[in-house]
Amino acid sequence: MDQTGAVKTCKFGDQKTSDIIVRLRNHEGKTECLYSHSSILTNKSRFFADWLSNPDSGIYIEIQCSESNYNHHVNLLRLLYLPADSLLDSLNSVKSAIGILHLAIAFHCEEITNSCIQYLEAVPWEDEEEEEILKLVSKLGPMAMPILARIQPVDLSATKNVFISAFRFATSTGGQCPPFGDELKASAQEQVEFMLGGDEDIPLITTDDEVKSVVRVGLSKVFSSFEKELLSLLVNSNLSAETTEDKISPSLSDMEWMCNILPKIELMKDFVSCWAEISGKVLEIVEDQRLNHLMWGLKVKLIEMTGKVLEAVGYGNVILPAPCRVQLLKTWLPYIRKMKPLLDAKVNEEAGFTHKMDDDLCQSIEGAIVSLILALPSNDQADILADWMKTEQVKYPDLTEAFEVWCYRTKSAKRRLTEGLNRVSDATHSL
Template identity: 25%
Template sequence: MAEIRLPKVEQGQTKIRNVPIAVTPEGFWCCPSPVGFQKTLKSQKPLNKPKPSSPPPQVTAHKKQIPVTEKKPMTTPIKPTATYGDQRTFTPVNHGISAPVVPERVLRPKVEHVPRNVAIEYGEPGTSDMKVILLGKQGFCVKLSVHKKVLMEHSCFFTDKLSGQEPGLSCLEIDDCEDVESYVETVGLMYCKEMKQRLIKQSVSRVLRILKVAELLGFNSCIQSCLEYLEAVPWVGEEEEDKVVSSVLRLQGEGIGVTPVLKRISSNVTNPPNDTISHIMELVLKSNEERGRREMKSVVLKLLRENNSLPSYGGPADVCNETVYTLSRSCLDSLLSLFKQAVELEPSDKSMDSREPVVKQIALEADNLSWLLEILADRQSADEFALMWASQQELATLHSKLPIVSRHHVSCITARLFVGIGKGELLPVKDTRQLLLQTWLQPLINDYNWLQHGCRSFDRKVVEEGIGRTILTLPLEDQQSILLTWLGSFLKAGDNCPNLQRAFEVWWRRTFIRPYSDAQGNVPQSDSSMASKQQD
């Protein structure tokens, strides 16, 4: 509210022209736009539009000329009136409209020439004792015929402005109104006995606009009704939720109780219980419904990634990592037990019916471990997982005793670790990397053909690049030992074995070319040193 003026209306003062305004389906008056005024003027065109006179007929010399006459259209006065409810009425100015004698082209009124003055009367017609004039930024001017007693009972703002005024008809001007329509609606709510019923059909954005004006006017009962509405209505989308929260927090800073609304997004507990995340993950890991488990794994992983992007994500991160590692150890123990059970079943019972439940459980536990590894990799905390997996020598030994269809899911975990090391997502120490290759590279090679054709998510090029880079992080002697072993397998299996040709080339250059290049680079230095000695 930029400027407030309190002039007194006197006799003979220029009056603002009354024009119709629009009525929304929700029952609120709206300040009309220029387009709305244009439509109003269009409706006031002559009802009996004259038809253009036809040209005189051509006559020949032997026929009489027939005179053509025109009928003047009747003058029809139009007296539109409209009322709404028992709170506000308005009466548009009546104009008698007569059609012209000679039809002329009717020019449409331009938008900038459309009248922008609106008059609204609240309560019983003719009982108002005060005028409030709202001046909008776009040239709109709305004159409200109101009751001084009603305004002072509901608004602290009007009480302060009008308490010292003389009795009688007064006028209050409010300049530079940002939202004239919301002002009109908010003043109208002062005449409502059940504000909640009026707000119940409104949108959240509209109620927020009313709340802002009610705050400026000190309309406490309206503020309370708006808060009750916001506490009960659903907030659709993050953008709408942010708008509600920002508006409510602004009120909270002014000492207005907004706790019921904020309880939707905040808890009285400063830090959520540490076992909440653990409980959610346990529910997901123990689910036997494939689709629900798969979808919730994606949702939880996405939400944890959002948490990782927060700048001040410190303490809860450690708690989450501990939870993930605890669950990982439990899954590893379960997987080892299932492998032992599957090995015991193999010699005695070859039927698939007896092995199918165990095979499904192995696939489930392997998928759970892959999901937990993905969570740790996103949080740059998977180094300990690599050590845990590299230390599973017993599991790797049992791996070779099971058919590929039962065991290949486990090799997906190994492949993911190699990819993570190759991309720098986890940085285990040299001993861990070496142990990982010694324990799990050969089982991965044995399952490689099945992984290529049986796993949709398996990316051969990415996995091969990860294995090669992991090997090249070791000392040169270890690189040679591992790559020569791989070479024997590759020459026998071909495409059924990982193609580590790039890593092999790098090792070759490091072993046979670099020493010679380094020696050649040292020759000029030795020659120059010898020449300097001879000069001395």
């Protein structure tokens, strides 16, 4: 009987016309009998064709199965009775398609295998399902190309283009955003961070000149937007309104985001340079008397970002000339020193006050400042330490360690100088 005729005249499970019984036996010895037809099994499965080609095969085919894949065995046998053009429509879930594909491979059912591959290539997967699919396709060779094309890594050029597009969206440098742009922008920022999370291709992308150029343009735009919003504070007639701080919050968040990702692209020096350039103007605005008791959230964020800048410079991740380091420190140290007790007082006075310098922030800033001071020329260290000891807020940041090291180095330097002069004098006398 030909294949088409068999499909039309035979029905799965029809005991009257069945000439083969497939017995599914589980590990507990339980057996299920499925009435089948040799013409169907032979035409659709090489496994069954080989089995039935043996003259001594009899009417029973024994198959071991487990409780978890019993239904997949039954479904596979049902699919053998369907015409090829109906197979795809009969698949209704990724889990079922994976289970059937396992068996279709084992029983050499080519039509069902192709249909399962076509189905899995076209539907969404969960992460755990993808892992199982990957294990399966490793057994299929060229047949698995449709699935492999979906999950194989893209080439460097394509990866770079996606990264650049995502970065432009994340920094609003790719044109006008749609009404739902804020959500997409936040998503783009998350994905840029994810793409910078250690992928093998990322080092090649982040050293690319075009990528760095795009990032620098984005950085410039973010700083420009922040400056513009900051300057608008002093022309606002209603500074006490919460919406005033909310208005500057997006550009401040963008700056914080840039500060977090730029070290991964080796462009933190650009951020530090921009920050140092606008620091004077920023402090002039936030220290305006009209903002004395306002914008606490903004002020803490500025300290947090300054802390990251001080860490980058203080620990040598960003190399700046000594005069620039001195200027950066002299610009922000008085402000941090002033704000710490003010914020602490607000926390003690108001139960619901949430803007504060937590212990981790305080320690990281203090450590960065000490490290930065110790890398300065001795005379600049002396100026900063003398100023520190003259202030009332000598407890924070605590520069005792820097002072002790400076004293030790100064005495050692004086001793070395004296010993050097003595050697020169002795050499002169000996002549």
